[in-house]
Amino acid sequence: QEYLERVVRWRLERGVAEQTESLVRGFYEVVDPRLVSVFDARELELVIAGTAEIDLCDWRKNTEYRSGYHDNHPVMQWFWAAIERFTNEQRLRLLQFVTGTSSIPYEGFAALRGSAGPRKFCVEKWGKPNSLPRAHTCFNRLDLPPYPTPEILYEKLLLAVEETNTFGIE
Numbered sequence: 001q002e003y004l005e006r007v008v009r010w011r012l013e014r015g016v017a018e019q020t021e022s023l024v025r026g027f028y029e030v031v032d033p034r035l036v037s038v039f040d041a042r043e044l045e046l047v048i049a050g051t052a053e054i055d056l057c058d059w060r061k062n063t064e065y066r067s068g069y070h071d072n073h074p075v076m077q078w079f080w081a082a083i084e085r086f087t088n089e090q091r092l093r094l095l096q097f098v099t100g101t102s103s104i105p106y107e108g109f110a111a112l113r114g115s116a117g118p119r120k121f122c123v124e125k126w127g128k129p130n131s132l133p134r135a136h137t138c139f140n141r142l143d144l145p146p147y148p149t150p151e152i153l154y155e156k157l158l159l160a161v162e163e164t165n166t167f168g169i170e
Helices: 002-013 017-030 041-049 056-061 074-085 088-099 150-163
Strands: 063-066 121-125 134-136 141-144
Touching (some): 074 150, 088 141
Parallel strands (some): 063 121
16 A cells, blocks of 8 residues: 555656645745645635635536436435535535535636536436445546435535545546
């Protein structure tokens, strides 16, 4: 496991180490490092990018569904009801969980981008009712199990959003 972690770190960091060091040096010329050391990466992004109010109608209108889900599917109705119950910060965390960023494009959700260009927010039916939701940040996709009740969906989604501080590499 240590070997794999080191190989992944080496592959992700090689070639950009010099640029990253320059960026950090420049950032610290403008901002005192002691002021930002109290934030984790997610909090720092929210501080820098701001906490824009999410337009739920725009989000829903610009969401794609796969593998049997559609806007009128009961699980999707529960999903949007859960999102309505979330605070704006929790919505931003969900957005970050799925897309890798808590920033909303200036043009709204229609302009959301993935790793290879424009890519809408997507919810795909996946997994078993006891699974947690999972995200594919490169594709702006949330894999959402077919939960049997709205309350289970809410709890699992909230757990995934609040307790996740890292992402997997595929």
